[in-house]
Amino acid sequence: xxxxxxxxxxxxxxxxxxxxxxxxxxxxxxxxxxxxxxxxxxxxxxxxxxxxxxxxxxxxxxxxxxxxxxxxxxxxxxxxxxxxxxxxxxxxxxxxxxxxxxxxxxxxxxxxxxxxxxxxxxxxxxxxxxxxxxxxxxxxxxxxxxxxxxxxxxxxxxxxx
Numbered sequence: 001x002x003x004x005x006x007x008x009x010x011x012x013x014x015x016x017x018x019x020x021x022x023x024x025x026x027x028x029x030x031x032x033x034x035x036x037x038x039x040x041x042x043x044x045x046x047x048x049x050x051x052x053x054x055x056x057x058x059x060x061x062x063x064x065x066x067x068x069x070x071x072x073x074x075x076x077x078x079x080x081x082x083x084x085x086x087x088x089x090x091x092x093x094x095x096x097x098x099x100x101x102x103x104x105x106x107x108x109x110x111x112x113x114x115x116x117x118x119x120x121x122x123x124x125x126x127x128x129x130x131x132x133x134x135x136x137x138x139x140x141x142x143x144x145x146x147x148x149x150x151x152x153x154x155x156x157x158x159x160x161x
Contacts, residue, residue, distance in 0.1 A: 020082040058092035062100035076104035078114035
């Protein structure tokens with residue numbers, strides 16, 4: 001079943017995120033709880049999940065961003081697309097992305113954007129097959145952000161182009 005996450009499912013979502021790029025689940029802190037509450041209260045922040053037999057197996061985030069251009073039409077931003085490693089290739093993330101697309105259409109968004117830090121052909125093909133392209137827009141990420149991320153993640157091979 002594809003749906004939006006419930007407030008009580010934070011632990012399941014954090015567990016799923018260990019299959020994205022997190023190596024462990026963050027500590028239960030006041031900051032984590034405040035952040036979760038802020039996300040849950042925001043009517044424009046949608047965490048979409050695929051639940052099978054009571055387990056959250058896939059998810060993506062769709063944020064609808066109000067906008068003053070394009071005839072005052074919002075746009076949608078997709079992030080944190082993930083499927084549990086044992087359940088990949090079954091269409092669960094595609095179903096979450098399709099749900100996000102319907103949300104964006106319902107909100108009259110003039111565009112949707114999705115960023116990935118992956119350079120793997122399989123990931124890029126997945127997004128292409130799901131209806132996204134990498135030719136219409138160009139994204140720029142500040143080098144300082146990338147360097148900070150690399151230090152935080154202790155990655156030895158970051159792309160600093």
